[in-house]
Amino acid sequence: MDDPAAKQQAELKKKHERTKRKLKIIGAIVAVAGLGLAIMGLADMVVSTSEGEMPTLFWGMIAGLPMLGIGGGICMMGFRKEITRYVKNEAVPIINETGQEITPAISAMASAVKNTEGNICPHCGNPNDDEAKFCRHCGAELLVVCPHCGEKVKDGKFCDKCGQPLHE
Template sequence: MALINIVKYEGESNVFAWKFPNDELSTKSQLIVNESQVAVLFRGGKAYDVFEAGRHTLDTANIPLLNKIVNLPFGGETPFKAEIWYVNMVHTLDIKWGTQTPVSIQDPKYGIYIPISAYGQFGMTINDPKTFLKKMVGTVPNFGREHITKYFRGMYTTHVKDEISTYLIEKKITALDLGAYLTELSDFMKQQMKNEFDMYGIELLNFYVEDISAPEDDEGVIRLKKALSKRAEMDIIGYEYTEERTFDALVGAAENEGSLGGMMGAGVGLGMGGSIGETLGSALNQATDKVLNKDIRTCSNCNQVVGKNDKFCGNCSQMLNDSNLKCTCGSEVKEGQKFCHECGKSLLNECKHCQAPLSQGAKFCQECGKGVENND
């Protein structure tokens, strides 16, 4: 039986745990532990002791529990079988993580589901070697970065979905704005995952989200971008989406001859029906005022709405006059009207030169041809 005299680390530098390949030890075997490492002695699946950096003799003085497992003297040297595991305690700060496939996230502001991909890196160190070996390593001869990435992939993929959704709700932002909050989101996710890493004897030093993206051709992403663009336009001009839709409907009705009155009636009817009707009716009435306050041209004879380029009224054949005549009291008067219908004042003026009657708004006397001065 070949007993091992020297036990030392011969694994690669980038692994977290490495098992010494021979378990034939004795009470005179020398255990060498390098800086930033610890060695754990296992027998029968149980961890007996942890050795810090230095040179150790595996006798009962150094391992009191060895008395219970070593009971056969062998010429001053007692052989026994045990496993020696080396655990690297260095800080590893560049472990990559990423979602293998996009995760579906519901945008809290618009309710649209979009696929999100995320990646980054995290830093860790092992702070409880016994717990780490028991829960993570198992029977593999070594445990490296690829094992950490594989074992924790399901955890951080779940956390990416859950924590991003929670963060969006708390911050009241849309999913496409996450790129501006990566630092805050990274800290938020680290805090949420820290306790789960602790359960495996690992301290999570940092967790960075380097990028979050969504496919440009996804239908949900396209819809969300359109909604954000529309909202931005409304924010610029300062009114809400419901107001815009109501206004568009009324403008369309005004441009469609014969339907304006029906739409106005609908606005009044909605304005009289319950709390929802009152809200919508108010919006309709406000939008109606905006439409009606525009320069709608009417015939001076029959008040029929006419086109802005019409020369004759389609209803009464009256020639349309574009002049905007007003009495001194401010009331609008018609071409050829002799008295104001509001104040009763005569609208006929006389030429100061020949006393001939002047028509309303005339600039020259039709009798003498001289310019008309303002008689008001």
Template sequence: MLVGIALVVFAGIYMLRAFQKYVERKRADLEQSRTERARGVDNEKALSTFQKKLCPSCDKPWHLGGEQAAYCIHCGLNLFKVCACGGRNFAFFPFCNQCGEPVTEMVEPRSAEPGERPPAGN
């Protein structure tokens, strides 16, 4: 019985330390600029978080800002871009989902000027 208790205590300490390291790593990530954070996201993580509707940088749900949100409402990472053909793509996809071209020629979504209404359909 004492062995079981000791194992639970050591496992708990290990898990707490691992969680603290995770929190420190996320805090350091959020101190970087959006561009640096975007470069640090690997393709596999980006695809898995996209399927779960989570931000690949802060792991929080991006869809709370609406299905047409372009940026994460929690950390500000640019998640979606518009292709030259007009197709809306997840920023980490290698090819446009509308025209199939590489997304190297992506343009940032235009933000409305103060007092201006956003374009219809966006």
């Protein structure tokens, strides 16, 4: 019961998540480096001034502050979606766009749960007791003939008699 469209969507989402994570990491690094430079420049200026000298690391503040801003901006880009979603969810509980975003994830999750559950009817997709030979929802036979060993086995990914895949 693999839905290629849902799978593709999940793949795309994963890719998007990776990009966002990268943005957050890069943004954090730039922001931290900028903060370090700014503090260094500021500290040097304070120390130098109190000792009556010209600050030599003043450039740290000049370079550090914009870096802090840029890094923060990149970070915000990474978090923007979460923020908008959060704001949306706070403002309006049910929004079409949010629903559409969540639906593929839910259906993928549901099918994953279904796949792990034993003895799924190949005809109607409903679960049955492990030892059932016929579906209690539609009456279809739950056993399939293994194409490798010819045994009648419970439908699933692999034959439980010979270990070969039942569907290729």
